[in-house]
Amino acid sequence: MTIVVDGIRFNVRLDGPETAPVLMLSNSLSSNLTMWEPQMEALTRRWRVLRYDQRGHGATQVSPRPFAVDDLADDAVGILDALGIAKVHFCGVSMGGMTGMSLLRRHRARVERAVLANTAAHMGPPDLWNQRIRTVRAGGMEAVVDATVARWLTAGFRASAPEAVASIRAMILSTPPEGYAACCAAIRDMDQRESIRAITSPVLVIIGAHDPATTPQAGALVEAAIAGARAVTLDGAHLTNIEQPEAFSTAVADFLSAMP
Template sequence: MTIIDIAGEPFNVRMDGPENAPVLMLSNSLSSNMSMWDAQVRAWQSHFRILRYDSRGHGASVAPDRPYSIEELGRDALAILDHFGIAKAHWCGVSKGGMVGMWLMTHAPERLGRVVLANTAAHMGPPDLWNGRIRTARHGGMAALADATVERWFTAGFRGRAPETTAAMREMILTTPAHGYAGCCAAIRDMDQRWTIRAAENPVLVVVGAHDPATPPAAGRQIHEAIAGSSLVALDAAHISNVEAEAEFSRLAGDFLRG
């Protein structure tokens, strides 16, 4: 674990791979941490200098008790790149990490190379859904959300055949700070990037999970149709496709990122 200081706030980051390789930044989903990328790091670290981090509100990074915004999360990513003197990086984000990637493509496109947007959406309503999750987290903690989150994240078949992985991911949810989760829920609640992403010019791969109830395939198709020249692939998975369809995700996204 490496803690860096960004404007007086701690962020947990990790670097893997050759120092002279192209930089690839990985951004985690809501209620997870950087360890969700372990399989991809193993698959990609010979090709990339991989920079991953715990998002604001998650893992061992700063978690102020207030609402966040997608812009704030995007500026965190830029500040981390600046901290390491990295002018440009490829990007791969799942769910919330994909939302941050979309913001970066439209507000700092020169900082990104190729971009993978996985199991994500440009807009996620209604507000009452997110307000309800915020209330649940604040009153019942992450234990009150863990079971339903795991059911959204993975198909029943995967949960049955991979109980150890499922248990580890559930523990990741439970260790997420409830107030940090609530802050990020507010960011997603208030986000609408459906029109701004039409200006994106980076090479983009959109990944959808065929069985994803959180950001269904239609949400990924909407992103694909909005970003000219983007590609779209569907995996046999639910919401956290880089874990459930680990091998196929690593192969398809890795091939795209290598160009």
């Protein structure tokens, strides 16, 4: 379905029992809602799963103006408002996790429990992001796809799962370059290292043991900054939900189902 928030058309999908509690999933940079397919069978057993494509990704419209990570969190709230959903569990990978941190800071009444996977509260230096923006504007997503796949997936997984790798590669190539560039700028300008100390909701941090992008150290900093947060480390790189789908799904389900 299409939902308009802040003048932008968002691609949104709901799966699972209509009467079940809602779990909102938020995608990473240069991906779309199909990145969650490995989790859908397990998660829809217990939850009404709400997926959406972030700004400028998948079938969601590219924003006509610059924006910040806080705007991405407001997008999530706008989708919930349009659907009449008061409160959700939340799970986001990478940029989706950054969105989740802002959501927990600024809209805490809307989230019960949150999973922040393969993410960071700050990602420098700015020159890294500026270079990616220049590269993709000059050469399209073809200019960044190989490096992205190498960061996202370990060499062992890339060698053993060519079909999965091909699917991920196609997803990256389908991302609008200007959507990618705008989100790169939002990540470049983000610094939530101090502000996430105000988060009081239950949080699970999922870390990839071999993640070169949002490193284990970055994940540990998020865990340490949020009072009561827990962490689990999975044997994978940046997309642990792809490399370790069962372990990822189990970690999410166990945490969201835990008693207070």
